[in-house]
Amino acid sequence: MGMKGKFKNLFGLDEEYEIIEEEMEESDEEQKERRSKKNVVSLKSVQSSAKMVLCEPRSYDEVQDIAEHVVNRRSVVINLQRVDTGQARQIIDFMSGAVYAVSGQIKKLGSQTFLCTPENIEITGSITEVMEDVDPEQRW
Known part of the structure; x- marks a missing residue:
């Protein structure tokens, strides 16, 4: 027996190594149980997080606040209808960029009504509109 072995026997370190190994095995089992519990998701929590915000901006200055809603997954x-055509185009351009940034x-x-959604909301279907009586300047 070498010096290392004598030192372990003198202080009883051999027994501690066995105890530590057993404790580590138990912690591995506990970790597996925790991992399996993390895979369970409550459907109520998913449904309650879905929100829709209605916005009627009066100027382009409000567009950042509107974009924050989309970034926050709403x-x-x-x-x-309450902004002129030039500002409405700017708002839609800004919102298009914000929606693109979050893959929405x-x-x-x-x-004059648009729906902006983040990536966790899927839009299906389409709405057709008859544009015969609308001024070409109003189309966008």
Whole structure:
């Protein structure tokens, strides 16, 4: 027996190594149980997190606040009836960039109404609009 072995026997370190190994095995089993519990997701928590925000901006200055909703994973319906055509185009351009940044979608719901959604919301279907009576300057 070498010096290392004598030292272990003198202080009883051989026994501690066995105890530590047993404790480590138990902690591995506990970790496996914890991992399996983490895979369970409550559907109530997923449903309660889905929100929709209705916005009716009066100027382009409000567009950052609207974009924050999309970044925070909320759907936004934007009604642009209260802004002039130039500002409405700027708002839609800004929101298109914000929606693209979060891998979302933007859809036109009406002549001046848009739906912006983050990536966790899927939009299906389409709304057709008859644009015969609308001034060409108003189309976007």
